[in-house]
Structures are given as C-alpha cells and as structure tokens.
Amino acid sequence: MVSPEQKSPAPVASPAFTSADPTQWWRMWWRSLSPTRQDRLAALAPLVSVALFMAAIIAAFWYLRAEEVDRGEQALKRDVEYAQQRMRLRLLERQEQVMRIARDLSYGDIGTVEFGNRAEVLVTQYPELQVLTWVDRDGRIITSYAAPTVPREQLRMPAERLGNDSAGESFQQVKDSYQSVYHQPVVVPGHNPPLLQFHAPVMGTSSFGGTVMAEYSVDSLMRYATPSELLARYAITMTDAQGVLIAGTPLKRPHTAEHWYQIAKPEASEYQIPISPVGNSLHIKGQAYSTSLSMVGNGMFWLVASLSMMTAWLLLGTWRHTRKRLRAQEALVAETNFRRAMENSLLTGMRALDMQGRITYVNAAFCQMTGWSESELVGQTPPYSYWAESDYDYLHSKLNDELSGKTLQGGFQVRVRRKNGSMFDARLYISPLIDARGQQTGWMSSMTDITESKRIRDQLAASHDRFTIVLEALDASVSVAPLGSAELLFANKLYRQWFGSQTTGHLQLVQQAGLPAERSETVDDEDGLMGFPTDPITSASSNNAEIYVAELGKWLEVRSRYLSWVDGRLAQMVIATDITQRRLAEEQAARQAEQAQSASRLITMGEMASSVAHELNQPLTAISNYSSGMLTRLANGTLTEDQMKFALEKTAHQAQRAGQIIQRIRSFVKRSEPNRTMAQVESIVDEALELANIEMRRRNVRLSHFVAARIPPVLADTILIEQVLINLIKNAGESVDQAQRTTAQRLVELRVVPKEVEGQLGVEFSVQDSGKGLAPEVQERLFEAFFSTKNEGMGIGLNLCRSIVESHDGRMAAENLYNGSEVVGCRFSFWIPLATPQEKGDNLSTVINPNTRNPA
CATH class of the missing domain: 3.30.450.20 (PAS domain)
Incomplete structure (x- = not known):
C-alpha cells in the first residue's frame, strides 16, 4: 500500500514539465x-x-x-x-x-x-x-x-x-x-x-x-x-x-534475380x-x-x-x-462493449419474459417505441401497460399461446399503445430463450414498427386499382404475355372485346408485326446478369408496325415493350391502337397530292404553251420550206438527185426534232404512279433543261447550268424532280422578266453539287436568278398553299415542290442575294439524300462521270 509521503511528489509534476532541462522533462514524462x-x-x-x-x-x-x-x-x-x-x-x-x-x-x-x-x-x-x-x-x-x-x-x-x-x-x-x-x-x-x-x-x-x-x-x-x-x-x-x-x-525485360545473392x-x-x-x-x-x-x-x-x-x-x-x-x-x-453497443443500436424492440410471463428485460429501442422507461417495464405482469385496452382479450390469448409454446413462425400483428396514449401498428415475433446450459428460461420477443410499411402497402393497393381502371378505359388494346409461353398475364377490356381471353390475339399481333415472340434458351443469347435476351430486345425494342387484321377489318399500330413481370419472368407487352381512320385519311391525301402534281404539270405546260408553239413552229416551218423548194425545182426540172437527198435529210431531221419535243411534253404531263428508281443526276438535269430552255429563249433569258463531277445516283421519281426543277427555273425566268434587267443581266443559273447535311451525304439543286428577290412578307408565306404573288397564279406550285422534296426525305429553302444592302437576285435550293447501299441493291453499280460539265 502506498503511504501519503510517497504520493506527495506527484503535484510537482506540472512544474517539472516547464523546466528547461530536457533530461528532467523526459524523466517526468516517462514516469507519468x-x-x-x-x-x-x-x-x-x-x-x-x-x-x-x-x-x-x-x-x-x-x-x-x-x-x-x-x-x-x-x-x-x-x-x-x-x-x-x-x-x-x-x-x-x-x-x-x-x-x-x-x-x-x-x-x-x-x-x-x-x-x-x-x-x-x-x-x-x-x-x-x-x-x-x-x-x-x-x-x-x-x-x-x-x-x-x-x-x-x-x-x-x-x-x-x-x-x-x-x-x-x-x-x-x-x-x-x-x-x-x-x-x-x-x-x-x-x-x-x-x-x-x-x-x-x-x-x-x-x-x-x-x-x-x-x-x-x-x-x-x-x-x-x-x-x-x-x-x-x-x-x-x-x-x-x-x-x-x-x-x-x-x-x-527480366523481373527476377538470376542468383540468390x-x-x-x-x-x-x-x-x-x-x-x-x-x-x-x-x-x-x-x-x-x-x-x-x-x-x-x-x-x-x-x-x-x-x-x-x-x-x-x-x-x-x-x-x-x-x-x-x-x-x-x-x-x-x-466483447462487453460490443454487446452493449449492439443492443443500444438496434431499431427492433427486444423484450424477454420468464416462464410465468413477467418482463425480465427490454432494450432501448423497445423503450423508445412505447415511451416507458426500462425501470417501468421490467417486472410487469399481464396486462402490460403498453397493451391497448380494447385488445385485452386478443392479447391475453396470444400470450397464453406464447407461454404454452404455440408460436407462429411468421409472427402476428398487434396494436401498441404509447405512454402518451397514441397507437401504432407492430409485428411481434416470438422465440424461446435458451441459456448457456441449453435450458429454456423464458421467451424472447422482437417487435417492429410497421406503421409506415402498412401505409405504403395501402397506397400501393390504391395505386394498383387506379392503374387497372386507367388501362381498362384505354382506347388501345394492351396485353402482356411471357416470352415462349401461351399464358396471358394481363389483358385490358378492349383486348378482350377484340380477341377474347386467350393469347391467340397477342401472338397474332406479334407475328404480323414481325416482333420476336420466343425467348432464346442458349447461353450466348442471354445476359447472365439480368436474364434478358440480348439480340431480340436490341432489334425490336423501339420498332412500331402498322398491320391489317382481317378478322376485325381494322388497321392497327402495334408497339412492343419488354418488362420483368412480378414473378421475375421476362414478359412482352403489346399495345395495339386502331388507326383505320388515319390510314384512310392518308390514302385520300396521297390521291389528292398525286392529282395536284399532275394538275401542276398541266398548268406549267399551259403557261409555257406559247413558248412550246413557237419552238414547234421552227421545225414545221423548215419542213414546209424544204417541201416547197423541192416542188418548185421539180416543176422547173432543175432538181438533181443530190439536192433531193439533201432536202429530204433536212426535212427528216426537222420532223424528228418536232417529234422529240412533243414526246418530251407528253412524258412530262402524263399522269403516272410514283416510281422511285436509281437515276443519274445528269440525265434528270438534261431532261428538265430541254423543256425549260424553251421558256427561257422566249423570255430572252440566258440559262446556264453546272453539274459537279462524280455525283452518285439518287433514288428518286425523275418526273417529280424534273417538275420541281422546271417550276423553279420558270419562276426564276419570270422574276428576271418582271425586273426588266438589261440583256447582260438576264441570267438564270442551275447548280448541282454534293452536300452533307447533319452527317448525311446528298445532292443540292439550286436555281439562282438576277431578279428583284423576295419581299419579307412574301418569304414568310412562300410555301403556303394557295398563296401566290402572280395575278393569275393558283399558289400551289411551290407548295407542291416542297411536298415532293420532303417526300424524298429532302429539304427546300429560299433566300435573297445581296450586293451590300441591294437585293440582286434570289436563290431557291433543295437537297435530297443519296441512296443507301441497301436501296441501291446488289446488282447496281455506281456510275461515275470523270468530266465536269461546264456552264452552258
């Protein structure tokens, strides 16, 4: 035992630490x-x-x-x-x-x-x-x-x-x-x-x-x-x-030693x-x-x-x-600290009962749930202070079952009363309490607050009811079936009206729409983490298909999505919407657009009638002159065989020229079904210029053109593209004529060059004139139907041109040309994409012209 005299030097430890002697400081620190x-x-x-x-x-x-x-x-x-x-x-x-x-x-x-x-x-x-x-x-x-x-x-x-x-x-x-x-x-x-x-x-x-x-x-x-x-x-x-x-x-590069030393x-x-x-x-x-x-x-x-x-x-x-x-x-x-910390950190309330039903232990979470302290709860016998008075009989029966060993493995739900009188729902699990010698000394109960989870479960049930009501009221057929199975997991009201309660309609929609209906069982085609088939989902997850169901007499738009069903199986949801009225409207609109295109070509040729008549008058006049000359010399007896051969060749040439003009006009105004084929850009331009030059010569306007070299073929309806070019060139000639430019300034230029738009290659056609340009109010309504700046115009030419270009997945635009602040002309342009390799076909070879066409 240490005497007071031995303890007396301890208070002087603090001054020792402030001493300037390092040795004394070290000794005092070591002793402390x-x-x-x-x-x-x-x-x-x-x-x-x-x-x-x-x-x-x-x-x-x-x-x-x-x-x-x-x-x-x-x-x-x-x-x-x-x-x-x-x-x-x-x-x-x-x-x-x-x-x-x-x-x-x-x-x-x-x-x-x-x-x-x-x-x-x-x-x-x-x-x-x-x-x-x-x-x-x-x-x-x-x-x-x-x-x-x-x-x-x-x-x-x-x-x-x-x-x-x-x-x-x-x-x-x-x-x-x-x-x-x-x-x-x-x-x-x-x-x-x-x-x-x-x-x-x-x-x-x-x-x-x-x-x-x-x-x-x-x-x-x-x-x-x-x-x-x-x-x-x-x-x-x-x-x-x-x-x-x-x-x-x-x-x-060696990484290890050659010898041990x-x-x-x-x-x-x-x-x-x-x-x-x-x-x-x-x-x-x-x-x-x-x-x-x-x-x-x-x-x-x-x-x-x-x-x-x-x-x-x-x-x-x-x-x-x-x-x-x-x-x-x-x-x-x-070990003691760990067990104490574990008990205090549990969110589940723990309660121990002896064999007579007396509370022997409660943890901190149990006290926090009920509001009573440990001293108030330990030692209580039934009825316990946290029991709800209205549930005494039910809780007594559960306690008797517990003490007699009749416990439920999944626990049971009870209502618990807090010290302040409020109630909450809890689930109680019972298990026997075994001591270190293997003997049962009581019962251990764990209590979990399920108020929030019960509220969420009720909300989910209400949400499910609302979701089911919405699906039943949809005007689209909705069905869900597992891949590779004939079981129908879900079908709304409209599906049952159309196809009944079997999967026959579901599989019919999937088959007609070209969507995968079976799940691949090979390991290579299945994602090992999610269990989803890789290839079928990738190829069909975003495809929509429009099919005709003869049994219903309807056109349906079918969409498919993959989802994981509640039991973990991979299922396919098919949504079918009735689009019969929309398809009928689209067909009627297509017929009207075709009629409008034919009418536009007839109107264009009607406006160019005088020019065509003048163009035909030249070869017909030449034929008449050659015939009269031969008759006169034949009457005078001065017609030789060489002169007759020369006159007949000239007459035949002029007749052939007149026939070509008439044949070209007939093919342009002839009504035909839309026919997209692989066509060379140069041939389309040549055919359009043959008719457009007639109008330009009548108006005394010089038409030049430039076609870039090595332009691949395009997939297009040549007659429709020629119609767009002739309409734009004719409008350009009229603009130059109205501007009353001098002879040197009466110019219209057609340029065809390759151009890339948003990463896609295509061909741009542009028609540039030297007219007065477009007014701002005209530019805003330029492509509107039935809007025209001409006194006798119908206002469908440019609208049809833009519709034709957009039907070829192209774009059309117009802009004024400026020299400083002065408008010196206008430029109309449209762009159509090149044909993809799939569209070209295996037997189609690309034709490349090595020579660049110079302006005419």
Missing part, C-alpha cells in the same frame, strides 16, 4: 505513463531504430543506383536523337532525289526508259530504297523498278491499279492536297517485311499528273542509317504508330522518338543493355538486411510475449 504504455514503448523503440537503420541502408544503395541509371538514360537519349537525325538526313536526301525525278516527269524531260534507268541507279546505290514506281493520274502503274530482294508478293506490275489499301489511300491524299506524303502501312505479323512509302506528286502544266512512289525497307534504313557504335551499344528497334515492331530485336535486375532503359519527316507513323527506339549489381555490393546489402531482420524478429517476439498478458482482459472489455 502507465506501465502498459511503458512496456509498449520499450518494445517499439528498438524496432523503430532497426527499421530506420535498414531504411538508411536501402536509401543509400538505391540512390547510388539511381544516379547510375540516370546517367545511362541521358546517354541513351542523346545517342537515339543522334541516330534519328542521321535517319532524317538520309530520308531527306532520298526525298530530294525522288522529287527531282517527279519534277523531270512533270516537265516531260524523261520517259519510261529514263525513269527505269534512274530508278535502277538509285535502288542499286542506296540499299534502303527498294522500289520506285511511276503512277499515272488515275492510280494505274506506268512502270516500276524493284530491288532483287523485294518479295514477289510486293512487286507492282505495269497497268496495275492501286486498290483500296494503304498505297491507294496515300495516292488519293496526294491527289487531293498536291503535297508529298509519307505513309507507313499497317504491319501484319508473319507477312512480308514492312516497307515505308513516300509519294511525290507529278504536277502537269495545269493539273495533277500522277505520283512517283518510293518504298523503303525499314530494316535496311535502320541498319545503314544508324551508326555502328550505337548498334553495338544499344538494342535499336523501329515501331509503327500502333507500337508494332517492324525492325530490330527488342530486349526482354543478387537483387533483381532493373528493367532496361529505353527512349523512343518519331522520325521526321515521316511523322508519328514511324518511331525509333533504343534500349540500353542492363547490368546487374556486383555480387559484393549485393552480398553486403543482404547481410545488413538479414541482421536487421533477425534483430527485429527477436524484439517482436519479446513484445508479443508481453502483450499476451493483456489480451484476455482487452477481449473481455471489447
């Missing part, structure tokens, strides 16, 4: 610690000192090694950059020689023979230059010279055409940009050695004349351009843009840099040969490490032995 903490610190201090000593040795060793590696990396970087400069100069020399040949070809100074001779000299003199090829403007090979080491598969024959490979792409790039291009083809492992391609353009006097293609051996370029001392010092390799090895042999070898230092002027498609990489540390240095390191680890192990064993005395006490305290 508990014995347990003193033991821990005494055991940890040697471990810390050994760990610090080991860390210092490791840091010093790796610092020296890092300096050595850094010097090696700097030398590697410098040498690789030097090798890159050597390669760059060598490539620039070959580039200059190839461009000199291309320049001589463009001037016509050399021919095929001279090209072969100069190519032979270059290929023989420079080992890295393997192939020189002369390619014409269309991508065909004129002549080629290759080194004997080039494989047969890489030889290029005369008259061979560059395909869609890398050489063809590089050729097209040079043709478009008129610039020299380097290209490194994609390397395929196991195939022929890679060749670096260089394309130099051959420029004619006024256009592109082809290219001179030089192909270098990447392996020879590395061996002959890299200094030998660098090849002996480093592992030099070359890679393409994707990092694929195309020349050289890289070093393997050596540290693992460090990875070889490497440096990579792109080769200009090739760019990022070709890289040179150097790897330094790594060397391991000396055996003496490794041995000393492992000796120090072993001694330090042994000392740490001995100290750790002593420390663990000391801690064993405290583990039992700490475990007991932790």
Whole structure:
C-alpha cells in the first residue's frame, strides 16, 4: 500500500514539465505513463531504430543506383536523337532525289526508259530504297523498278491499279492536297517485311499528273542509317504508330534475380522518338543493355538486411510475449462493449419474459417505441401497460399461446399503445430463450414498427386499382404475355372485346408485326446478369408496325415493350391502337397530292404553251420550206438527185426534232404512279433543261447550268424532280422578266453539287436568278398553299415542290442575294439524300462521270 509521503511528489509534476532541462522533462514524462504504455514503448523503440537503420541502408544503395541509371538514360537519349537525325538526313536526301525525278516527269524531260534507268541507279546505290514506281493520274502503274530482294508478293506490275489499301489511300491524299506524303502501312505479323512509302506528286502544266512512289525497307534504313557504335551499344528497334515492331530485336525485360545473392535486375532503359519527316507513323527506339549489381555490393546489402531482420524478429517476439498478458482482459472489455453497443443500436424492440410471463428485460429501442422507461417495464405482469385496452382479450390469448409454446413462425400483428396514449401498428415475433446450459428460461420477443410499411402497402393497393381502371378505359388494346409461353398475364377490356381471353390475339399481333415472340434458351443469347435476351430486345425494342387484321377489318399500330413481370419472368407487352381512320385519311391525301402534281404539270405546260408553239413552229416551218423548194425545182426540172437527198435529210431531221419535243411534253404531263428508281443526276438535269430552255429563249433569258463531277445516283421519281426543277427555273425566268434587267443581266443559273447535311451525304439543286428577290412578307408565306404573288397564279406550285422534296426525305429553302444592302437576285435550293447501299441493291453499280460539265 502506498503511504501519503510517497504520493506527495506527484503535484510537482506540472512544474517539472516547464523546466528547461530536457533530461528532467523526459524523466517526468516517462514516469507519468502507465506501465502498459511503458512496456509498449520499450518494445517499439528498438524496432523503430532497426527499421530506420535498414531504411538508411536501402536509401543509400538505391540512390547510388539511381544516379547510375540516370546517367545511362541521358546517354541513351542523346545517342537515339543522334541516330534519328542521321535517319532524317538520309530520308531527306532520298526525298530530294525522288522529287527531282517527279519534277523531270512533270516537265516531260524523261520517259519510261529514263525513269527505269534512274530508278535502277538509285535502288542499286542506296540499299534502303527498294522500289520506285511511276503512277499515272488515275492510280494505274506506268512502270516500276524493284530491288532483287523485294518479295514477289510486293512487286507492282505495269497497268496495275492501286486498290483500296494503304498505297491507294496515300495516292488519293496526294491527289487531293498536291503535297508529298509519307505513309507507313499497317504491319501484319508473319507477312512480308514492312516497307515505308513516300509519294511525290507529278504536277502537269495545269493539273495533277500522277505520283512517283518510293518504298523503303525499314530494316535496311535502320541498319545503314544508324551508326555502328550505337548498334553495338544499344538494342535499336523501329515501331509503327500502333507500337508494332517492324525492325530490330527488342530486349526482354527480366523481373527476377538470376542468383540468390543478387537483387533483381532493373528493367532496361529505353527512349523512343518519331522520325521526321515521316511523322508519328514511324518511331525509333533504343534500349540500353542492363547490368546487374556486383555480387559484393549485393552480398553486403543482404547481410545488413538479414541482421536487421533477425534483430527485429527477436524484439517482436519479446513484445508479443508481453502483450499476451493483456489480451484476455482487452477481449473481455471489447466483447462487453460490443454487446452493449449492439443492443443500444438496434431499431427492433427486444423484450424477454420468464416462464410465468413477467418482463425480465427490454432494450432501448423497445423503450423508445412505447415511451416507458426500462425501470417501468421490467417486472410487469399481464396486462402490460403498453397493451391497448380494447385488445385485452386478443392479447391475453396470444400470450397464453406464447407461454404454452404455440408460436407462429411468421409472427402476428398487434396494436401498441404509447405512454402518451397514441397507437401504432407492430409485428411481434416470438422465440424461446435458451441459456448457456441449453435450458429454456423464458421467451424472447422482437417487435417492429410497421406503421409506415402498412401505409405504403395501402397506397400501393390504391395505386394498383387506379392503374387497372386507367388501362381498362384505354382506347388501345394492351396485353402482356411471357416470352415462349401461351399464358396471358394481363389483358385490358378492349383486348378482350377484340380477341377474347386467350393469347391467340397477342401472338397474332406479334407475328404480323414481325416482333420476336420466343425467348432464346442458349447461353450466348442471354445476359447472365439480368436474364434478358440480348439480340431480340436490341432489334425490336423501339420498332412500331402498322398491320391489317382481317378478322376485325381494322388497321392497327402495334408497339412492343419488354418488362420483368412480378414473378421475375421476362414478359412482352403489346399495345395495339386502331388507326383505320388515319390510314384512310392518308390514302385520300396521297390521291389528292398525286392529282395536284399532275394538275401542276398541266398548268406549267399551259403557261409555257406559247413558248412550246413557237419552238414547234421552227421545225414545221423548215419542213414546209424544204417541201416547197423541192416542188418548185421539180416543176422547173432543175432538181438533181443530190439536192433531193439533201432536202429530204433536212426535212427528216426537222420532223424528228418536232417529234422529240412533243414526246418530251407528253412524258412530262402524263399522269403516272410514283416510281422511285436509281437515276443519274445528269440525265434528270438534261431532261428538265430541254423543256425549260424553251421558256427561257422566249423570255430572252440566258440559262446556264453546272453539274459537279462524280455525283452518285439518287433514288428518286425523275418526273417529280424534273417538275420541281422546271417550276423553279420558270419562276426564276419570270422574276428576271418582271425586273426588266438589261440583256447582260438576264441570267438564270442551275447548280448541282454534293452536300452533307447533319452527317448525311446528298445532292443540292439550286436555281439562282438576277431578279428583284423576295419581299419579307412574301418569304414568310412562300410555301403556303394557295398563296401566290402572280395575278393569275393558283399558289400551289411551290407548295407542291416542297411536298415532293420532303417526300424524298429532302429539304427546300429560299433566300435573297445581296450586293451590300441591294437585293440582286434570289436563290431557291433543295437537297435530297443519296441512296443507301441497301436501296441501291446488289446488282447496281455506281456510275461515275470523270468530266465536269461546264456552264452552258
């Protein structure tokens, strides 16, 4: 026992901490610690000192090694950059020689023979230059010279055409940009050695004349351009843009030690840099040969490490032995605290009863639910204070069942009264309370507040009722059935009226609409996480279909959705809406639109009647004059056989011309069903200009046109597109005529060029005139039906034009042309998309016209 005299020095500990003597401060601090903490610190201090000593040795060793590696990396970087400069100069020399040949070809100074001779000299003199090829403007090979080491598969024959490979792409790039291009083809492992391609353009006097293609051996370029001392010092390799090895042999990277006394070898230092002027498609990489540390240095390191680890192990064993005395006490305290914290954190109320029904234990959650404290509840006997008075009989019977062992596994629902008199719903679960010796000492009850969950369940039931009422009142048929089963999970009132209560109607709708009706049972077609079939859902989840059901005599729009049913099965919901009236209205509108298009063409030809009559009058007058002349000479006896032959040929030509004009007018105004076919843009323009030129000549307006080269065919109704072009050109001529421009300013231009709109390729037709333009109030109502600025116009021309263009998935627009603030004309344009590969068909080839049509 400690005496008061021994305890008296304790109050002076505080002044000791403020003393300036560090030794005295340290002693007082050590004495203030508990014995347990003193033991821990005494055991940890040697471990810390050994760990610090080991860390210092490791840091010093790796610092020296890092300096050595850094010097090696700097030398590697410098040498690789030097090798890159050597390669760059060598490539620039070959580039200059190839461009000199291309320049001589463009001037016509050399021919095929001279090209072969100069190519032979270059290929023989420079080992890295393997192939020189002369390619014409269309991508065909004129002549080629290759080194004997080039494989047969890489030889290029005369008259061979560059395909869609890398050489063809590089050729097209040079043709478009008129610039020299380097290209490194994609390397395929196991195939022929890679060749670096260089394309130099051959420029004619006024256009592109082809290219001179030089192909270098990447392996020879590395061996002959890299200094030998660098090849002996480093592992030099070359890679393409994707990092694929195309020349050289890289070093393997070891990750383990070769011997037990050596540290693992460090990875070889490497440096990579792109080769200009090739760019990022070709890289040179150097790897330094790594060397391991000396055996003496490794041995000393492992000796120090072993001694330090042994000392740490001995100290750790002593420390663990000391801690064993405290583990039992700490475990007991932790277990007690854990159980107390677990009981206090439970949200479920716990109550224990003895065999007579007396409350022996309640947790904090039970007290919080009922509002009574633990002291008030423990010791109570039935009826308990939290029982509802109106439920005494029911609760007494449940308690008797509980005490007699008649417990329900799922529990039962009761009403509980709080201390403040309010009530809440709870579910009570009963289980026997078994002590450590295996004997039952009472009953344990768990109580959960279900007021909120009951309220949510009631709301869900009401929501389900409302949802069912809405579905029953829909004017669309709704049915749900599992995939691959004949069971009908749900059907609303309209479905039952149409198809009854069986799945026959559901499957009929799915089959006619082309939707998947069965679930694939293979593992590859099923998502392992969700259980949904992948391919069928992806292809049909967003498709709508319109079908005709003969049994009902109705057109139905069918939509399908996939959902997970309440039992977890994958089900398909089909919604069918009656669209019979809409389909009838669409058919009637289509017939009216067709009649309006035919009427518009007749109106257009009626307005051009005088011009057509004037055009026909010329060949008819010529026929009459030739006939009268022959009759006169025949009467005079001066008509020779040659003169008769000449006059008859002229008469036949004029008659054929008049017939062509009449036939063209008949085909334009003839009413026919819409027929979309693959058509060339040039032929559509030529047919439209043949009729439009008649009107333009009558109005003394010069009509010019421009059609871009290489426009692919379009999927269109040629008669309708011609109708749009003739209407726009006729309106443009009338605008120029009304503006009373001078002869030099009476111009109408038609331009047809390719254009991309929102990522989709198409063709733009534009008609530009030199009239007075459109007033702002006219622009707002330009495409309205029955709106016209002409005194005798019907106002359906532009409206029909826009309808025709939109039926081809195109767009139409109009804008004024300005010279400063003055309106100098108007431009009408419309755009239609190109035909997709599916629309073109397998047997349809694209027709490309290489010549650009100049303005007429």
